[in-house]
Amino acid sequence: MKKYNNPVGVSKFTGLLLISPFIIGSILFIIYPFVCSFVTGLTKYDGIHSPEFTGLKNYKNMLTNRHFIKAVGVTFKYTIIFVPLKLAVSLLTALLLSTNIKGIGFFRTIFYIPSILGSNLAIAIMWQYLFTRNGLANQALELIGLDGVSWYGDDRYALFIIILLRLWEFGSTMIIFLTALKEIPREYYEASKVDGCGSVRAFFSITLPLLKNTLFVNAVLQTISALQEFSAPYMITGGNPMKSTYTVGMLIYDEMFSYHNAGYANAVSWVLFMITAVVICIMFRLTGRIRKDIP
Amino acid sequence: MKKITIYIILVLIAVFMLYPLLWLVGASFKTNQEIYSSMWFMPMDFDFSVYFNAWKTNTGYSMGHYFINTFTIIIPKTLFSVISSVLTAYGFARFDFPLKKFFFTLLMVGMFMPAIVTVMPMYMFWHEIGFLDTYVPLTMPSLFACEGMFVFILIQFFKGIPKELDEASRLDGCGSLHTLVYVLLPCIKPAVISVAVFNFLWTMNDFINPLIFINSTEKYTLSLALRTSVDSTGQGYEECKIIAMSVIGLIPSVTVFALAQKKFIGITAGGLS
Incomplete structure (x- = not known):
């Protein structure tokens, strides 16, 4: 008989009762979709006629389908470029803001604004205008003597627009770093100064090791959102040109709602989930620590 | 000296963060031609009628x-x-x-x-x-x-x-x-x-x-x-x-x-x- 560590007079069911909304929710909105997308993924289903069991055919098709392979490639390319960039920008800005100068609060607020508006459709529309042929971005390039670029027409640049939009929203990641930075005792830096350490050296031997956990959490959060990127390419580039911004998220949407391949769409969803899970597991392994944060 | 450098970098980032939004507000008062020819966010003149039109939308509902x-x-x-x-x-x-x-x-x-x-x-x-x-x-x-x-x-x-x-x-x-x-x-x-x-x-x-x-x-x-x-x-x-x-x-x-x-x-x- 396990002992439950509760106050006197509280039964082991009180906790269960309190989290009962979540228990129902987790069955409906976590376990059910997970199982359902796998099962539907085993069928040929158009959303109207009854599903027809086809076994692993959808999964096999994926392996040879060049659209799927291309979309996975684009998604990985995006994630690999975007996540380190975002972490670097957020951390560097947080470092600047953690120096003791006046007006920090003002800059912090300004840097934070885009991250709360970022996924609003209005921002996607704005971004679209900024990068049209005669848009602000090209006007700025011409100002410094460079030629304008066909952002939407050139498959070398289109993904860059999406990356830049998501980088523009670095504020919330920055705030998380900033909080962690504030928890590092000042004495550490003073001591290192006495020992003759430069600020670069201090960053690598004090700040970075102490920020390990925060860096990891941010990396995981950003990786997840990058792997499932859908709305920015959907609204800004439509996946074009030459499918260079066509992510797995867009592929799932199209298969479901444009081509009515619900079976295949669900199979891809499930694979995307597995890819995310595997990537996160690898990140845990590589960093060599499993967070023991269970309350 | 170091402080000034930090301020310059912070201001540059702030411009990058805010200017697109300012530009967006300004552009709502501009003509198409003006949108594509000027980088400056201030429109030549303010005509608020565009907001009345926008409020009406073209979807059938306001x-x-x-x-x-x-x-x-x-x-x-x-x-x-x-x-x-x-x-x-x-x-x-x-x-x-x-x-x-x-x-x-x-x-x-x-x-x-x-x-x-x-x-x-x-x-x-x-x-x-x-x-x-x-x-x-x-x-x-x-x-x-x-x-x-x-x-x-x-x-x-x-x-x-x-x-x-x-x-x-x-x-x-x-x-x-x-x-x-x-x-x-x-x-x-x-x-x-x-x-x-x-x-x-x-x-x-x-x-x-x-x-x-x-x-x-x-x-x-x-x-x-x-x-x-x-x-x-x-x-x-x-x-x-x-x-x-x-x-x-x-x-x-x-x-x-x-x-x-x-x-x-x-x-x-x-x-x-």
């Missing part, structure tokens, strides 16, 4: 209609998710019960579960029970503490309150719910506010869910209405009108952020670290 729709979703959703998240977080933070580790892991998994993955099965689910094209799929899930992030933030805050407070209230004869409402809730008020604010902003920004669950123009949210207007107008015509609509669409988020800014920037970070 923006006011879409505002009401959006708030019909946001208000119950915020209420639901605050109540369910607080209860769940309280359970996790203060009580021990069977399968606790399992459910906590599930909470984390839910947090990491891509929206695009769950949205397909959920579409079929709501289709099956006949709730597509209603606001049920958009609001109901909030009753069940499904935003793992909110629960997580609240748990961290509950853990910050000394347990002696609970015990004292218990000695005074208060039950668990009583303790939560009258003793603990006042202590975590800032966290509750930030959960509500985040819920507001996320729902305001949400595009995937309304896109998938809502079909009829009459029930569109602001973001869907914007999308339709862009599609039906097309590039090259009346750019200022679309831009003005975008500006209007950003106003609620900016207002809420401005009101809650001081309270919630620090808090959310505290919950996550």
Whole structure:
């Protein structure tokens, strides 16, 4: 008989009762979709006629389908470029803001604004205008003597627009770093100064090791959102040109709602989930620590 | 010297962050020709009639209609998710019960579960029970503490309150719910506010869910209405009108952020670290 560590007079069911909304929710909105997308993924289903069991055919098709392979490639390319960039920008800005100068609060607020508006459709529309042929971005390039670029027409640049939009929203990641930075005792830096350490050296031997956990959490959060990127390419580039911004998220949407391949769409969803899970597991392994944060 | 360098970098970043937004507001008063020829955000003159036109939209309903729709979703959703998240977080933070580790892991998994993955099965689910094209799929899930992030933030805050407070209230004869409402809730008020604010902003920004669950123009949210207007107008015509609509669409988020800014920037970070 396990002992439950509760106050006197509280039964082991009180906790269960309190989290009962979540228990129902987790069955409906976590376990059910997970199982359902796998099962539907085993069928040929158009959303109207009854599903027809086809076994692993959808999964096999994926392996040879060049659209799927291309979309996975684009998604990985995006994630690999975007996540380190975002972490670097957020951390560097947080470092600047953690120096003791006046007006920090003002800059912090300004840097934070885009991250709360970022996924609003209005921002996607704005971004679209900024990068049209005669848009602000090209006007700025011409100002410094460079030629304008066909952002939407050139498959070398289109993904860059999406990356830049998501980088523009670095504020919330920055705030998380900033909080962690504030928890590092000042004495550490003073001591290192006495020992003759430069600020670069201090960053690598004090700040970075102490920020390990925060860096990891941010990396995981950003990786997840990058792997499932859908709305920015959907609204800004439509996946074009030459499918260079066509992510797995867009592929799932199209298969479901444009081509009515619900079976295949669900199979891809499930694979995307597995890819995310595997990537996160690898990140845990590589960093060599499993967070023991269970309350 | 070092200070000046830092300021210069900070100002440069600030320009990069704010100028596009300023430009957007300015461009709503510009002609097409002016939009594409001048980088400066100030328009040559201000003609507010564009905002009257934008408010009317070309979808058959005014923006006011879409505002009401959006708030019909946001208000119950915020209420639901605050109540369910607080209860769940309280359970996790203060009580021990069977399968606790399992459910906590599930909470984390839910947090990491891509929206695009769950949205397909959920579409079929709501289709099956006949709730597509209603606001049920958009609001109901909030009753069940499904935003793992909110629960997580609240748990961290509950853990910050000394347990002696609970015990004292218990000695005074208060039950668990009583303790939560009258003793603990006042202590975590800032966290509750930030959960509500985040819920507001996320729902305001949400595009995937309304896109998938809502079909009829009459029930569109602001973001869907914007999308339709862009599609039906097309590039090259009346750019200022679309831009003005975008500006209007950003106003609620900016207002809420401005009101809650001081309270919630620090808090959310505290919950996550």
